[in-house]
Amino acid sequence: KKTMSAVTNKQVILRDYVSGFPKESDFDITTTTVELKLPEGSKSVLVKNLYLSCDPYMRSRMGKPAASGIAQAYTPGKPILGFGVSRVIESGHADYKEGDLMWGVVGWEEYSVVTPIPDMHFKIQHTDVPLSYYTGLLGMPGMTAYAGFYEVCSPKKGETVYVSAASGAVGQLVGQFAKMMGCYVVGSAGSKEKVDLLKNKFGFDDAFNYKEEQDLTAALKRCFPKGIDIYFENVGGKMLDAVLLNMNIHGRIAVCGMISQYNLENHEGVHNLSTIIYKRIRIQGFAVFDYYDKYSKFLEFVIPCIKEGKIAYVEDVAEGLEKGPEALVGLFHGKNVGKQVVVIARE
Numbered sequence: 001k002k003t004m005s006a007v008t009n010k011q012v013i014l015r016d017y018v019s020g021f022p023k024e025s026d027f028d029i030t031t032t033t034v035e036l037k038l039p040e041g042s043k044s045v046l047v048k049n050l051y052l053s054c055d056p057y058m059r060s061r062m063g064k065p066a067a068s069g070i071a072q073a074y075t076p077g078k079p080i081l082g083f084g085v086s087r088v089i090e091s092g093h094a095d096y097k098e099g100d101l102m103w104g105v106v107g108w109e110e111y112s113v114v115t116p117i118p119d120m121h122f123k124i125q126h127t128d129v130p131l132s133y134y135t136g137l138l139g140m141p142g143m144t145a146y147a148g149f150y151e152v153c154s155p156k157k158g159e160t161v162y163v164s165a166a167s168g169a170v171g172q173l174v175g176q177f178a179k180m181m182g183c184y185v186v187g188s189a190g191s192k193e194k195v196d197l198l199k200n201k202f203g204f205d206d207a208f209n210y211k212e213e214q215d216l217t218a219a220l221k222r223c224f225p226k227g228i229d230i231y232f233e234n235v236g237g238k239m240l241d242a243v244l245l246n247m248n249i250h251g252r253i254a255v256c257g258m259i260s261q262y263n264l265e266n267h268e269g270v271h272n273l274s275t276i277i278y279k280r281i282r283i284q285g286f287a288v289f290d291y292y293d294k295y296s297k298f299l300e301f302v303i304p305c306i307k308e309g310k311i312a313y314v315e316d317v318a319e320g321l322e323k324g325p326e327a328l329v330g331l332f333h334g335k336n337v338g339k340q341v342v343v344i345a346r347e
Contacts, residue, residue, distance in 0.1 A: 006033040011079040012108035012324045018062040021263040021332055026062070027080075027325040034111050038092050044115045045096050047086035049106050050347070052321075053135035054328045054340035055169070058082055059262040079107035085124070085134045086112065087347075101127065103134035108324055110344055119292040126303055136169045136339035137313045138302065140288055144256060145173035146298045147291035152254040152284050153230045157182035160224055162243065165234035166207065167194040167314070169339035170256060174232045175204050176311055183230075186223040188239070190334040197337065201312050216242035230254070236261045237268045244272040247281050255285040263332055314338030 013028040038046050057071070058080070065073040074080050084106040088096050093116055096102065104121030106112040114121065124134060136142060148170070149155060161178040163171045166187025175198065178185045186206045187198045198207035206223050213219040220228065220242055227248035233240060236258025243253070261267045276283065305311045316336040318327035324342045331340055 006035050007111070008032070009034040009109055009111050010321050011110075012321060013078065014062060014074045014076050014080050016076045017064045017073070018059075019265065022059065022062055022329050024325045024329055027328075029322050029325075036089060036111070038090050038113070042092035042113075044113050045088050045093050045102075046090040047088055047102065047106065047112050047114055049084050049086045049110060049112055049344050051085040051132045051135050052106075052108060052324060052342040052344060053083040053139065053141075053169075054318075054324075054331055054336070054342060055082065055141065056257055056259045056262065056331055058328065059332065079109045081105055081107055083135055083140050084108075085131050085139075086114070095123065100124075101131065103139050108321065110321065119289055122295065126299065129303065129306055132315060132317070132341050132343070133306075133313070135341050136315065137173065137306070137311070138299065141169035141339065142173060142302065143291060143295060143298055144288040145170045145177060146302070147288060147294065148232060148254045148256050148286055149174050149177045151291060151294075152286050153232065153252050155181050155183060155230055159183050159229035160226060160248075161185045161230045161232065162220065162224065162228045163187045163204075163232045163234070164210075164239050165189065165257070165259060166204065167197050167202070167338060168234065168336070171232070171234055172198075172202050172314060172338065173311070175202050178230075179203050179205075180310070188219075191337075193337060197314060201314065203312070210239065217245050220246040227251075232256060233258070235259055237270075241270050241272050244270070244275045244281070247275065247279050249279050251279060251281045253281060253283040255283060259332070316340045318342045320344070 008031050010031050018026050061074045085103045088100040101124035161183045163174050165171045167189045175185050175187050185204050187204045188208050188210045190211050195207045195209050198204040208219050228246050229248050231243045231253045233255045234257045237260035316338045321344045327340050327342050
């Protein structure tokens with residue numbers, strides 16, 4: 001038997017349940033030790049974490065346990081959990097061997113012991129693309145964009161598509177998928193830099209900075225003189241209200257996220273809901289894990305697109321686990337440009 005001594009394991013710990021906007025001080029960076037050895041007869045895998053994903057849904061896990069959350073609340077005093085890319089150091093699981101790469105839910109720490117669950121952990125087969133892509137384009141956000149656009153929105157060539165939070169991990173891909181379908185696509189984001197990215201890098205037909213618009217309804221009317229057929233919803237609140245007035249008959253709204261509401265104690269109301277009736281609008285919420293059975297089909301579609309340069313993808317990379325809290329908190333202030341990734345180790 002090989003014996004390994006204990007190594008240090010840096011972790012990001014949630015101090016206590018969060019209310020309002022999360023702050024860096026809501027997290028502690030602690031160092032503990034871990035034996036690089038699985039217990040006898042374990043069916044788990046011991047992994048070294050390489051890349052971590054910062055995602056807005058994680059905010060819902062920082063509050064007190066609630067019936068409404070899509071994933072269960074984090075435990076104060078314990079490392080937070082999120083999607084990551086990891087290398088297997090030791091395995092007691094039949095599907096994984098030492099050296100394998102996987103992506104899925106792990107602790108925010110250097111080393112984790114994970115019990116692989118189908119549709120929560122995936123073995124990485126394609127290693128000729130950047131591994132960090134499995135936190136975004138080739139991971140949960142990519143799957144979210146793919147399922148949300150193709151499955152939930154039922155898009156048709158020539159339709160008009162609006163994407164809010166359009167330069168983020170999901171939005172940048174939805175816009176490009178819509179362009180591939182032959183749709184007219186407009187996105188909104190919160191800075192000049194992001195708007196330039198939408199128009200010049202991601203190929204959106206038009207884009208606007210929502211922070212500079214006095215009247216969102218008028219901004220959408222300007223961008224969509226013929227109305228909106230599909231709205232990919234990431235924002236909620238006032239934006240949803242403005243969109244409803246600009247939707248076409250039989251329009252579809254796929255509700256992926258509502259980042260404008262996550263940190264509010266009292267969520268904002270939406271006032272234009274009656275338009276749903278006479279415009280026959282379909283509004284559908286969805287969760288990505290209902291669609292993971294299509295993951296291999298998604299990879300078959302998207303990997304050739306990457307290799308042929310048909311998909312542009314932008315990451316915002318924070319170096320080091322200790323930068324994790326700042327990167328995560330930054331999401332809720334629009335600091336990230338593109339997909340927010342935290343690098344723990346590149347190998």
